Amino acid sequence: MKIQxxxxxxxxxxxxxxxxxxKIRWLISQKDKAPNFALRMFEVEAGGHTPFHQHEWxxxxxxxQGSGVLITEEDEKEFQQWDVIFIDPNLKxxxxxxxxxxxxxxxxxxHKEKDISKQNxxxxxxxxxx
Amino acid sequence: MKIQxxxxxxxxxxxxxxxxxxKIRWLISQKDKAPNFALRMFEVEAGGHTPFHQHEWxxxxxxxQGSGVLITEEDEKEFQQWDVIFIDPNLKxxxxxxxxxxxxxxxxxxHKEKDISKQNxxxxxxxxxx
Numbered sequence: 001m002k003i004q005x006x007x008x009x010x011x012x013x014x015x016x017x018x019x020x021x022x023k024i025r026w027l028i029s030q031k032d033k034a035p036n037f038a039l040r041m042f043e044v045e046a047g048g049h050t051p052f053h054q055h056e057w058x059x060x061x062x063x064x065q066g067s068g069v070l071i072t073e074e075d076e077k078e079f080q081q082w083d084v085i086f087i088d089p090n091l092k093x094x095x096x097x098x099x100x101x102x103x104x105x106x107x108x109x110x111h112k113e114k115d116i117s118k119q120n121x122x123x124x125x126x127x128x129x130x
Numbered sequence: 131m132k133i134q135x136x137x138x139x140x141x142x143x144x145x146x147x148x149x150x151x152x153k154i155r156w157l158i159s160q161k162d163k164a165p166n167f168a169l170r171m172f173e174v175e176a177g178g179h180t181p182f183h184q185h186e187w188x189x190x191x192x193x194x195q196g197s198g199v200l201i202t203e204e205d206e207k208e209f210q211q212w213d214v215i216f217i218d219p220n221l222k223x224x225x226x227x228x229x230x231x232x233x234x235x236x237x238x239x240x241h242k243e244k245d246i247s248k249q250n251x252x253x254x255x256x257x258x259x260x
Contacts, residue, residue, distance in 0.1 A: 001204060002216045003209050003221075006192075027214040028190045034216060035241040037167050039190045060158045060169045062136075062172075062236060064194075064212075072131060079133050084157040086132045093131075106192060108238055109158060110166040 002032060006041055014050070016129045019050025021097075024129070030111060037110045042130050044068070044097040044104075050130045053093035055108050059087040059093075059130060066103030069096050094126075095130060105130075132162060136171055144172075146259045151178025151227075154259070160241060162225070167240045170259050174198070174234075180260045182224035183221040187239050189217040190260060191225075196233030199226050225260060235260075 006025060010115070014022040021044060028039040041064070052071060067080045073092040080083060085105075087093050097103040107130045136155060147219050150224040151174060158169040171194070172180070182201060197210045209215060215235075219230040227233040237260045 001221055003200060004205050006212045008215055028216045032216050034190060037220065058165060059162060070133060071211055077133050082136045082179050084134050084136055086131055086158045086162050088163065089165065091131055097252055
């Protein structure tokens with residue numbers, strides 16, 4: 001069990017290709033012995049964005065602060081504070097901050113490897129983005 | 131894929147024994163074809179609380195607004211806005227609003243039944259609490 005303020009959890013660069021002005025905090029991960037999925041917070045500065053990419057796992061996201069657009073292969077939709085966002089597995093997507101202040105959102109993903117005995121530290125660089 | 135404001139998602143009573151002044155919104159569930167886990171929002175009025183109970187699944191929670199205490203079989207800890215809470219499987223727990231205004235938190239849980247073809251509507255009454 002843990003209770004921890006978000007600001008006390010390390011803020012790490014998201015340095016994958018296609019990401020800019022974006023950082024991540026792994027709020028809950030396999031390090032906490034979470035058995036099924038991880039909860040991350042993304043912090044995207046004004047003008048920043050995550051990579052336009054796709055993967056086999058879904059995203060369950062919640063916009064804490066700021067606003068932006070979600071770009072997918074289908075269309076482009078605006079989002080605002082306290083919006084809920086679900087992105088299906090394999091759908092190409094990108095989160096873009098179109099506001100003039102920090103945009104923060106939560107994003108939960110399933111573990112790639114459920115065996116917590118392996119203590120995959122943070123799921124690896126491949127999932128260190130959204 | 132969906133983007134939806136939280137307030138447009140139905141607010142349902144949590145009427146399990148031991149819960150008071152507590153409501154739930156199923157933000158993302160198997161209805162959305164989420165394959166692995168569900169994201170819910172709980173709204174607990176001043177003086178309200180979830181039941182003191184335990185179950186086999188974990189909670190990954192994030193406090194959006196308000197403050198309270200998390201009571202477990204081990205101890206009692208305060209939480210505040212933008213705190214992260216992880217509750218291990220099988221740990222007895224209760225969320226209590228000790229403030230004088232609404233307390234809202236997100237709480238993600240794994241699906242009990244991963245087969246989305248069954249379209250388990252909202253996971254059933256057993257998981258309609260936190």
